Amino acid sequence: xxxxxxxxxxxxxxxxxxxxxxxxxxxxxxxxxxxxxxxxxxxxxxxxxxxxxxxxxxxxxxxxxxxxxxxxxxxxxxxxxxxxxxxxxxxxxxxxxxxxxxxxxxxxxxxxxxxxxxxxxxxxxxxxxxxxxxxxxxxxxxxxxxxxxxxxxxxxxxxxxxxxxxxxxxxxxxxxxxxxxxxxxxxxxxxxxxxxxxxxxxxxxxxxxxxxxxxxxxxxxxxxxx
Amino acid sequence: xxxxxxxxxxxxxxxxxxxxxxxxxxxxxxxxxxxxxxxxxxxxxxxxxxxxxxxxxxxxxxxxxxxxxxxxxxxxxxxxxxxxxxxxxxxxxxxxxxxxxxxxxxxxxxxxxxxxxxxxxxxxxxxxxxxxxxxxxxxxxxxxxxxxxxxxxxxxxxxxxxxxxxxxxxxxxxxxxxxxxxxxxxxxxxxxxxxxxxxxxxxxxxxxxxxxxxxxxxxxxxxxxxxxxxxxxxxxxxxxxxxxxxxxxxxxxxxxxxxxxxxxxxxxxxxxxxxxxxxxxxxxxxxxxxxxxxxxxxxxxxxxxxxxxxxxxxxxxxxxxxxxxxxxxxxxxxxxxxxxxxxxxxxxxxxxxxxxxxxxxxxxxxxxxxxxxxxxxxxxxxxxxxxx
Numbered sequence: 001x002x003x004x005x006x007x008x009x010x011x012x013x014x015x016x017x018x019x020x021x022x023x024x025x026x027x028x029x030x031x032x033x034x035x036x037x038x039x040x041x042x043x044x045x046x047x048x049x050x051x052x053x054x055x056x057x058x059x060x061x062x063x064x065x066x067x068x069x070x071x072x073x074x075x076x077x078x079x080x081x082x083x084x085x086x087x088x089x090x091x092x093x094x095x096x097x098x099x100x101x102x103x104x105x106x107x108x109x110x111x112x113x114x115x116x117x118x119x120x121x122x123x124x125x126x127x128x129x130x131x132x133x134x135x136x137x138x139x140x141x142x143x144x145x146x147x148x149x150x151x152x153x154x155x156x157x158x159x160x161x162x163x164x165x166x167x168x169x170x171x172x173x174x175x176x177x178x179x180x181x182x183x184x185x186x187x188x189x190x191x192x193x194x195x196x197x198x199x200x201x202x203x204x205x206x207x208x209x210x211x212x213x214x215x216x217x218x219x220x221x222x223x224x225x226x
Numbered sequence: 227x228x229x230x231x232x233x234x235x236x237x238x239x240x241x242x243x244x245x246x247x248x249x250x251x252x253x254x255x256x257x258x259x260x261x262x263x264x265x266x267x268x269x270x271x272x273x274x275x276x277x278x279x280x281x282x283x284x285x286x287x288x289x290x291x292x293x294x295x296x297x298x299x300x301x302x303x304x305x306x307x308x309x310x311x312x313x314x315x316x317x318x319x320x321x322x323x324x325x326x327x328x329x330x331x332x333x334x335x336x337x338x339x340x341x342x343x344x345x346x347x348x349x350x351x352x353x354x355x356x357x358x359x360x361x362x363x364x365x366x367x368x369x370x371x372x373x374x375x376x377x378x379x380x381x382x383x384x385x386x387x388x389x390x391x392x393x394x395x396x397x398x399x400x401x402x403x404x405x406x407x408x409x410x411x412x413x414x415x416x417x418x419x420x421x422x423x424x425x426x427x428x429x430x431x432x433x434x435x436x437x438x439x440x441x442x443x444x445x446x447x448x449x450x451x452x453x454x455x456x457x458x459x460x461x462x463x464x465x466x467x468x469x470x471x472x473x474x475x476x477x478x479x480x481x482x483x484x485x486x487x488x489x490x491x492x493x494x495x496x497x498x499x500x501x502x503x504x505x506x507x508x509x510x511x512x513x514x515x516x517x518x519x520x521x522x523x524x525x526x527x528x529x530x531x532x533x534x535x536x537x538x539x540x541x542x543x544x545x546x547x548x549x550x551x552x553x554x555x556x557x558x559x560x561x562x563x564x565x566x567x568x569x570x571x572x573x574x575x576x577x578x579x580x581x582x583x584x585x586x587x588x589x590x591x592x593x594x595x596x597x598x599x600x601x602x603x604x605x606x607x608x609x610x611x612x613x614x
Contacts, residue, residue: 051564071569079566090561094239095232106228107567113228137239 001027001161001193002048007057009040009047018043020057023211027160030184030194032204035213041197044213045163048195049082050074061161079108083154083192085183087166089146091138091153097145098134101125101152111157124152128182144175148182155186162187164196168203176200229571233578243551244583250544251587252594254537258530259595265526267599269519272298275411276511278348280492281321281484283311283499289509290518296481297511298412299328299336306478311506313475315484318498320491324483327424332382332400335370338416339424347485348413354378355404358420361431361468362460364400365418368408378402381459382417384427398427399459425477426460426468433457433468484508552576 007020018040025031033041046052048059050066051074059066061081066074078084091100101121105113125131128148130141138146147167154162164183168176180196180203187194196207204210237244275297284292285305294301306329315323324347327339338344345357345365355378358365364382371377383397400419408414425431434456441449457464470477486492499508552559559572 049564075563075566075568077566078564082566084564086561086564090557090564092558092561094236099235104565106232107562107565107571109568 003060009054032207083159083162085164085167087169089150252590255591256594276515283482310475321484321486325479339421351407363403365404367414369414371405431470
């Protein structure tokens, strides 16, 4: 599903460079990304999502090279192929839970927000246990409920790749396991690959593979800037 | 539709902010709309009134005071002319004349003493009752009747000009014999009587008990009882006792409406009275009121400039509100970007929200304009007619 090769990236004023010689995640595979803070885990997710562009290397999503696309192409890929679960949920405050789940449909002019889409939203919400809270706005939801709604939003368009950036970071231990299991279940049902950044070692044994990010961080030599 | 759905959801969620912005927009837009409406209505009302009154005569003095008093029954009373002038115009054979005596009030409404010709001239229709035919009878304008809640068969009492004038005449009770249909003009706010009735109010005519001579002085002067009763109401029983003192030619009239038979007659009449040494002035209300309206429109230009400045300031304030709102919405805009929203999605969304707010504000301003049209009409009448 994802194949990263010879990836090189550095922020303009940072003193380290992210180097990923090779990283591949197959369809349906669940991969955890671990590593100390500041090693570039979130940067990698942003590179895969096309929010950042590498200085060198290639990020391939299926048959498409993400970093060869223009801004419009990368946005389109995000809309159609990716599902994002953020640590802080990033729900739209003025939309209720149902509209938040359906939001990706509204962002894509090519998508049709029809009965099928709504049925899927209801099914997903039942699966994660928020079907009774669909008319509530985010401010009325608990942290766990917000993250469940965010998971539904990430899955609503059946993405082929789910990117989860510390998706359980804001949750209590009980909810962490529950939410991660739900994410696994939903990803498995849709045959989606899952790449999850996490600091939580208790969750690691549930993943198919763990990538330690410390291997990818390289200090820049003095005077070197990219 | 999707963007509209989201825009409306945002506006609903932040309904207080939306409401404030709609009201601010409505206010900015409605001020020029309403003032324009006010001026248009004033112009129509005042011009129409002036246009239907070809010539006015009165005592030399302020032509504007004369026109405002004769047409709208409002403002300073010009110095009174006399019935001699009425007769003079009548005798000239160039015009029909309608005398107006406008000096007193009853329950806050001006009492207009005139002849029955005035009612025909203005083309009045009656809501109820009939025209005045005897002294002491009055016909009410529609708004006066509505405001006071009185009608045919009831009565009103005239107000003394000065409460502290012990020599003033007694208030006179006026019997209501008719109520006019609404006209949308200052006539709605007036009380019409025969001119003789208004002279009685002034004290030129009066009625009292028969004089019973208490004696005759050696020089032949009859001595009467000082406690003789003066009538404050004209009834069928005492009507015959009412009489006038002095030369009828000297009886006062505030203004005279002259209705020339043709253009030539009008020109001759104007020529006759345009001599500044003549104690009587003649005016054509239309150009005079036109001049007044021109001044009002000059004021409107100043008002427009003020409105533009205020609108610019208000737009800056609204712009600041939108800018701050955009700052607060950065997380939402970033989320949309991360989820793959098109380049112009957020711009379109915000623009649509503003468009909806502007449309609602404009709609509200339009409704305010419509609603104020009626109220403005009332306001104009109250501006040009004595306040009720």
